[in-house]
Amino acid sequence: MATLSHARYGKDNVRLLKTQKHADGTQSVTEMTVCTLLEGDIAASWTHSDNANIVATDTQKQTTYIMAKLHPVNPPELFASILGNHFIQQYSHITAATVNIIVHRWTRMEVEGKPHPHSFLRDGAETRTIEAVAQRNGGISIRSGINDLLVFKSTGSQFWGFHRDEFTRLPETWDRILSTAVKANWNWKTFADVEEVRREQNRFDVAWTDARKITLETFAKENSPSVQNTMYIMSEEILKAAPLVESVEYSLPNKHYFEIDLSWYKGMKNTGADAEVYAPQSDPNGLIQCTVTRQGGKAKL
Numbered sequence: 014m015a016t017l018s019h020a021r022y023g024k025d026n027v028r029l030l031k032t033q034k035h036a037d038g039t040q041s042v043t044e045m046t047v048c049t050l051l052e053g054d055i056a057a058s059w060t061h062s063d064n065a066n067i068v069a070t071d072t073q074k075q076t077t078y079i080m081a082k083l084h085p086v087n088p089p090e091l092f093a094s095i096l097g098n099h100f101i102q103q104y105s106h107i108t109a110a111t112v113n114i115i116v117h118r119w120t121r122m123e124v125e126g127k128p129h130p131h132s133f134l135r136d137g138a139e140t141r142t143i144e145a146v147a148q149r150n151g152g153i154s155i156r157s158g159i160n161d162l163l164v165f166k167s168t169g170s171q172f173w174g175f176h177r178d179e180f181t182r183l184p185e186t187w188d189r190i191l192s193t194a195v196k197a198n199w200n201w202k203t204f205a206d207v208e209e210v211r212r213e214q215n216r217f218d219v220a221w222t223d224a225r226k227i228t229l230e231t232f233a234k235e236n237s238p239s240v241q242n243t244m245y246i247m248s249e250e251i252l253k254a255a256p257l258v259e260s261v262e263y264s265l266p267n268k269h270y271f272e273i274d275l276s277w278y279k280g281m282k283n284t285g286a287d288a289e290v291y292a293p294q295s296d297p298n299g300l301i302q303c304t305v306t307r308q309g310g311k312a313k314l
């Protein structure tokens with residue numbers, strides 16, 4: 014016999030933009046892509062064609078727009094919590110609501126040396142990500158993150174001392190290019206309810222700014238012995254900077270740039286210390302991941 018062991022459903026790729034008109038005549042904008050997923054007493058729709066408990070995915074989309082009109086969308090961690098909490102309060106048969114938000118960059122333009130009051134530019138594919146899970150009697154768990162932050166350094170990276178056997182071809186190096194697209198997440202302690210998230214709301218932008226700065230500065234400053242060590246140092250620093258964060262995760266592709274041997278052309282030197290022209294590789298790439306957890310487990314208030 015078959016059994017439905019897990020089910021959830023919702024609306025993905027709900028795109029919205031909210032403008033904010035300030036008293037001084039300037040405006041701010043936030044563009045996000047939202048995904049909502051509901052769980053609870055919903056199995057009959059799958060197993061008995063009974064849709065009575067199904068809050069239509071269209072309703073979830075309309076609710077997302079209405080909540081964005083009624084409430085601030087920043088910090089996005091608070092908005093995700095408000096939206097998730099709405100679903101479990103509004104519908105007694107919904108026990109958990111997961112809200113994922115991707116915030117896209119609209120950075121204020123500088124025009125004639127001054128911040129422009131209402132014009133913005135997309136300065137990169139990097140996004141800010143949030144997942145909030147609101148659970149009946151289980152509080153609100155939040156994961157914040159950075160995705161697709163593309164970084165590159167032309168030196169200040171090494172990789173040597175690794176295991177060697179008959180399958181090993183890679184030479185050791187004390188000077189190489191390092192490039193990655195940063196995916197980092199940090200998991201907050203569980204919040205009791207939306208009111209607690211609201212009380213702590215100032216921490217979310219600070220943590221995002223700190224995590225981004227730590228990522229960039231560690232990447233640039235460290236003479237990296239490996240992607241593994243670099244991401245561990247970044248994680249440790251984020252845990253130090255954000256006391257309510259319990260764990261940090263990094264997932265870093267190692268985007269390879271291969272040296273090209275041009276010695277066939279008049280003995281041209283283009284390897285080792287003479288390397289200048291490289292071949293960027295689209296694939297395959299290394300993929301290095303870690304989770305670093307605060308010792309003792311719990312984040313401190």
Ligand SMILES: O=c1[nH]c(=O)c2[nH]c(=O)[nH]c2[nH]1
Pocket residue numbers: 172183238239240241267299301
């Ligand atoms: O930083 C690195 N870590 C690895 O595990 C690895 N493996 C590899 O081929 N190059 C690298 N670089």
